[in-house]
Amino acid sequence: MTLHTAIVKIEEEKISSEKAKNFILSEENGAESIFVGRVRNENNGKKVTAVTYDVHDKVVIKSFQSICIDAKSKFDKNASIFLEHAKGYVSVGEISILIAVSSGHRDEAFKICRYILEEIKYKALIWKKEHYTEGNEQWLPGHSLRPKEEIK
Amino acid sequence: MEVKLKLYGSSKMLSDKETLNIELPNNSNIETLRDALSKIISKKYLKNSLQNLSKTAAFFSEEDEVVNDSYKLKNKELISIIPPIGGG
Numbered sequence: 001m002t003l004h005t006a007i008v009k010i011e012e013e014k015i016s017s018e019k020a021k022n023f024i025l026s027e028e029n030g031a032e033s034i035f036v037g038r039v040r041n042e043n044n045g046k047k048v049t050a051v052t053y054d055v056h057d058k059v060v061i062k063s064f065q066s067i068c069i070d071a072k073s074k075f076d077k078n079a080s081i082f083l084e085h086a087k088g089y090v091s092v093g094e095i096s097i098l099i100a101v102s103s104g105h106r107d108e109a110f111k112i113c114r115y116i117l118e119e120i121k122y123k124a125l126i127w128k129k130e131h132y133t134e135g136n137e138q139w140l141p142g143h144s145l146r147p148k149e150e151i152k
Numbered sequence: 153m154e155v156k157l158k159l160y161g162s163s164k165m166l167s168d169k170e171t172l173n174i175e176l177p178n179n180s181n182i183e184t185l186r187d188a189l190s191k192i193i194s195k196k197y198l199k200n201s202l203q204n205l206s207k208t209a210a211f212f213s214e215e216d217e218v219v220n221d222s223y224k225l226k227n228k229e230l231i232s233i234i235p236p237i238g239g240g
Contacts, residue, residue, distance in 0.1 A: 054161050056232070059216050127161030128238045139162035139201075142236035145210040145218065152207065 002026075002080040003072075005064035007057050010088040020082040020100035029080060029102035033109035035117055037097040039090050047133040048092060055087045056125035067119040074115065076108040083116060085126065153178050153227040155185065161235040163205060165198055176225065182211050183221040185231070210234040 004023055008015050017036060024032060039051045068081045082100040090096050099116050103109040120126075128140045144151065157163075157172045166172050174188050190206035193199060212232040213219050225231065 054164065056160055056212075056216075056234070059212075123237075125160070125234060125237055127235065129162075139165070139235075140238045142161075142238035144208040144236040145234055146208060150221065 002078070003065070003068050004081070005061060005068060005083045006085075007055050007060060007087050008084050010086045010090050010094070015084045015086060015095040015098050017095070017098060017100070020084070020098055023082040024080040024100045024102035026080055026102050028078060029104055029109075031104065031106040031109040032100070032102045033106070033113040034101075035097070035099040035113050036095055037117075038095055039092050041092045043130060046130070048130050049133055050089055050091045050131045051096065052089050052129040052131070052137075053085070053087050053096065054127040054129070055085070057087070059125050060085070063124050064120070067116055067123065070119075071112045071115045075112050076103045076105075079103040079108065079112055081112065081116070085120070085124075089131075153180060153225070155180075155225050156228065156230045157185075157189075158230060158232040160233060161238070162202060163209070163233045163235050165201060166192065166196065171230070180225050181221060182219055182223045182225070182231075185211070185225065186221070189233075205233075205235055208236050 020034065041048055064083055068083060072079050080102045084098050086096045099113050101109050101112045103112060129137055130140060131137045153176050155174050155176060157174055159166060159170060159172060176184055176188055186206045193202045193205060211219050212234055214230050
């Protein structure tokens with residue numbers, strides 16, 4: 001098996017970089033690239049304490065798999081990919097996304113990792129609500145899936 | 153007729169529950185649902201937070217496929233509202 005994708009309910013378990021490293025380990029693949037995204041303590045001048053991630057699980061898992069399969073066919077069909085994204089309340093410093101890739105060569109490993117991240121940012125049905133030190137919270141704006149010409 | 157709106161992202165401000173039941177005239181389509189949503193947002197004094205939601209949201213059928221504004225809604229149908237997405 002060379003592909004693992006999951007939505008992780010943070011109240012139940014954590015995203016583990018050790019698990020990811022073990023999954024992508026392969027004698028055929030000499031290059032590994034790992035991206036870890038964590039919740040930052042500041043955004044647009046506001047002090048952030050946590051982010052709640054809302055996820056359309058069924059659609060997101062399908063899109064994760066399709067993005068990873070695309071990445072493999074574009075860059076290296078023998079690559080191993082581990083992708084997990086958090087769902088629920090994630091405190092500052094905790095992992096929200098982890099992408100780990102092993103590939104035959106470093107260029108492909110970097111490219112696959114970057115490709116997956118950018119595609120997720122653009123396509124995955126994931127929403128973020130920031131929680132601030134003042135006790136207030138805010139859903140962050142995003143881009144609409146509705147065609148531009150239909151929005152009057 | 154009535155549809156059940158499954159809430160995601162910012163639309164969760166509309167209810168404490170996962171879904172919101174919306175009364176619509178018979179033979180309504182997604183465009184009618186957008187109008188009804190706009191009224192609900194005003195009624196709940198959420199215009200500042202959800203000002204463009206009724207225009208910018210996409211809608212998914214029960215089969216998780218995007219439906220356009222002319223899509224005819226069925227009574228008791230479950231429709232998902234997909235606000236603009238923020239990514240990972």
